[in-house]
Amino acid sequence: MNERMPCEFFLIRYVPDVVKGEFVNIGVVLREAGGAARADVRFTRDWARVRCMDSDADVALLEGLEQEIGARLQRAVTAQDPKRVMDVLEDSLSNSVQITEARACLAENLPTEMEQLMRMYVEPLKVAKVRAQQTGRAAISAAVRGEFERAGVWRMMRKRIAAAPYTQAGDPMKIDCGYRVVSDEARGVVRMFHAVSLDGDVEAAKVLAYSAPQLRDGVGRVEAAELLLTAVVEPIKMVAEDEGEAWERYRFGVETMERQQIRVVTLSDLARAAETARRELRV
Structure with missing residues (x-):
């Protein structure tokens, strides 16, 4: 049995009204724990819940944010930048997009763990079933x-x-x-x-x-x-x-x-x- 690698993940949330504090999870950042380790980000492909909460949400901007965060993470890893991932991400986020504190997990590999985290926190099972059809x-x-x-x-x-x-x-x-x-x-x-x-x-x-x-x-x-x-x-x-x-x-x-x-x-x-x-x- 392959040994699982220690990782940590962050949830990315869309918060249209910071006073109300209501939010919807739109993405996950996952990285290997420690140092300038590998990291990846994925956002949802189904924006129905975001539009339900905020009919004026700029989905194109949110999709572009995923690419920007991914590019920043890659640069940080390639340059072995010791700057914390949280700092890198917070530099990229607007007031309406927030990131949670790190949570620990054990992963067989990054792609498989990312799929699991997306199902658990971003795309509920009932949504995943609809999308599969x-x-x-x-x-x-x-x-x-x-x-x-x-x-x-x-x-x-x-x-x-x-x-x-x-x-x-x-x-x-x-x-x-x-x-x-x-x-x-x-x-x-x-x-x-x-x-x-x-x-x-x-x-x-x-x-x-x-x-x-x-x-x-x-x-x-x-x-x-x-x-x-x-x-x-x-x-x-x-x-x-x-x-x-x-x-x-x-x-x-x-x-x-x-x-x-x-x-x-x-x-x-x-x-x-x-x-x-x-x-x-x-x-």
Whole structure:
């Protein structure tokens, strides 16, 4: 039996009114105990409880905060900065976002423990069950993140990659995630992944297909690299039981993207993509 590692975690809370003191847990920070140890952060992907408490909540800002905290934690670890993690986080948080005191735990590994803490404190069981039955872009995005996290590469990837630097100013598109390959056999390659739901509507597929040539040219110009763009979709059996209208829409969406050299994979292919990322990022 593998020995469990001592860790500590902090809950991140959204507090829309500090006078009332009401809050909802939105994320977890988990780190190995002692020194400049490994650390990770994860926020919820389901903001329904936040919107229920505060209909004006800036969810985009909260999602961006997760990335900022993750980047700060990584810099602290890489530089072996002795500054306490609490101090690093408090520098990042606004008055409406608070962090609890550290709590101790024993972990088999960080990704597994993070999953457990998220289920216990951030996403109640009844919510997790509902999410497991969801289809659509949100469910695909969650599956993509989960697979890359299990492979141990999520923290090394770029998230919500703005298209504007590669296409033109004002382009609102953001690609879900990606990374630049660092392995010797594929230097000069950037991989990007984007969740596209083909359940009932193929507009997202058409938008991504339209943007792909400009993205590809822009990555070549800005990063002197080849772009390998992947769309992640539901398996056809999840959206179409037979060869009817839904089946035709699904095939149209896939073929529209493939004509623009977008690799289309389903949820069942994610483990292979994550393993490739692990190898290419030298994890």
